Amino acid sequence: MAxxxxxxxxxxxxxxxxxxxxxxxxxxxRDLDLAEDCTQDAFVQALRTWPDGIPANPGGWLTTVARRLALDRLRRETNLWRKLPLLVEDPGDGEQPTDPLRLVFTCCHPALGRDSQVALTLRLICGLTTREVAAVLLIGEPTAAARITRAKKKIAAAGIPYRIPADHELPARLDAVLTVVHLVYTAGHVAAGPELTRTDLTGRAVELARLLVRLMPDEPEPQALLGLLLMTEARGDARVSADGELVLLADQDRSRWNPRMLAEGVSRATAALGRGQGRFVLQAAVAGLHVTAPSWEKTDWTQVVRMYDAMLLSWPTPIVALNRAAAHSLVPGADLESVLTELDALGKEPALASYAYLPAARADVLARLGRPAEAATAYETAITLTANETERRFLTNRLINLTR
Structure with missing residues (x-):
């Protein structure tokens, strides 16, 4: 094979x-660095040996090779007997269905800072490069590398167990895990590189959310997260045109949305909304307002803004504030000058310094205010900041149409 x-x-x-x-x-x-090295080596071996024939089960082949490499390394270690007691209770061959969730909980242990939890999980669960992790988290590449390294050292030094926590430990660990799963989905929903979406990442996030719901069936936030992801995933086919161009929600053909996935997402979000008001419940409520509206024009933007107002009380982040301002700009009769003032204030937030959606939102508002020169400058800024080629083409077309 070539x-x-x-x-x-x-x-x-x-x-x-x-x-x-x-x-x-x-x-x-029970050694993250060793496991990562051996996993990478297994993929290298695949490049060398698969020209002779692709295995029927590539994932199983890679797992077998990576585990064999790890065992060989352990046997060569002089401290093998010291390491053996740290092996988990069931070190049997092959993968277990809960392995990815165990790894997420290990990465999200409370002994680690939130920033390190997120960076490490994106690296290990998603297999993102350090540069991709930095892009998702809106931080510099050296900072992302430092967080990942620091988290691995902390896990090793503290002997953090590789397991799903006991029931009484779950509530304290839940928010961090939900945040990470959501970020995994975000990393795939608008991926760095040529493709708009990485379905492997979005699919893995949905899978993890389902595992969390099974683990904590009475908690509203996992239900809400799963509902949010399903409602977003249901619109996936309509996000890209036949020629591979980005299609915004306002212009999507709603008949292309996946009705089964949409129905499950709305059902889970509705059930969660009746049992809590956490941030994922509110995000799912926003998604529900979008997908249940008869059309973009008939979306209840006033209610969307109210949801973001509630979200800001428990989760006052710059990105939530940006989403709230964007929704505010679409309320009938909204004062666009005041929205622009909000966006300009958000431009002073360090966390949004490299966030392409902020200048893109400013460009849209400026264009609607009849200030095309300023809108063009904002679009140019957004184009330089986006890491996705499909989005870059979309913004470039917006800029070209603006100046015609």
């Missing part, structure tokens, strides 16, 4: 199987 074709298959296997292979090796070794 090297180019093998590389394509290996790349697809990396996207689909990275986290499950890694999690299986972590279960065996």
């Amino acid at each position: 090297a180019v074709e093998v590389a394509r298959v290996v790349d697809a296997a990396h996207r689909e199987s990275w986290s499950t292979v890694l999690a299986s090796v972590v279960r065996l070794t």
Whole structure:
């Protein structure tokens, strides 16, 4: 088989199987660095050996090779017997269905700071490069690398267990895990690179959310997160046109939305809304207002803004404030000058310094205010900041149409 074709298959296997292979090796070794090294080496071996024939089960082949490499490394270690007691109770061959969730809980242990929890999980669960982790978190690449390294050292030094916590430990751990799963989805929903979406990441996030719901069926926030992801995922096919261009929600053909996925998402979000008012419940409520509206024009924007107002009380982040301002601009009769003032104030937030959606939102409002020169400058800024080529083309077309 040609090297180019093998590389394509290996790349697809990396996207689909990275986290499950890694999690299986972590279960065996309890050593994140060793597990990551051996997982990477397994993919290198695939590049060398798969030209002779692609295995029927690429993920299983990679798991077997990575675990064998890890065992070989452990046998060569002089401290093997010291490491053996740290192995989990069930170090059997192959992967377990809960392995990825165990790895998420390990990465989100309360001994780690939130920033480190998120960075490490994006690296290990998603297999994102350090640069991609930095892009998702809106931080510099050296900062992302430092967070990942610091988190791994902390896990090793503290002997943090690789397991799903006991029932009484779950409430204190839940918010961090929900945040990370949501960020995994976000990393795939608008991916860095040529593709708008990485379905391996969005699919993995939905899978993890389902596992969390099974683990904590009476908690509203996991239900809400799953509902939010399903409602977003249901619109996936309509987000891209036949020629591969981005289609905004306002212009999407709603008949292309997945009705089964949409119905489940709305049902889960509605059930969660009746039992809580946490931030994921409110985000799911916003998504529900969008997908149940008969059309973009008939969306209840006033209610959307109210949801964001409630969200800001419990989760006062710059991104929530930006989403709230964007929704405010769409309320019939809204004062766009006051919205622009809000957006300009958000431009002073360090967390939004490299966030492409802020100048894009400013450009839209400026264009609607009849200030095309300023809107063009804002679009140019947004274009330089976006890491996704599909979004970059969309913004470029907006800029071109603005100046015609």
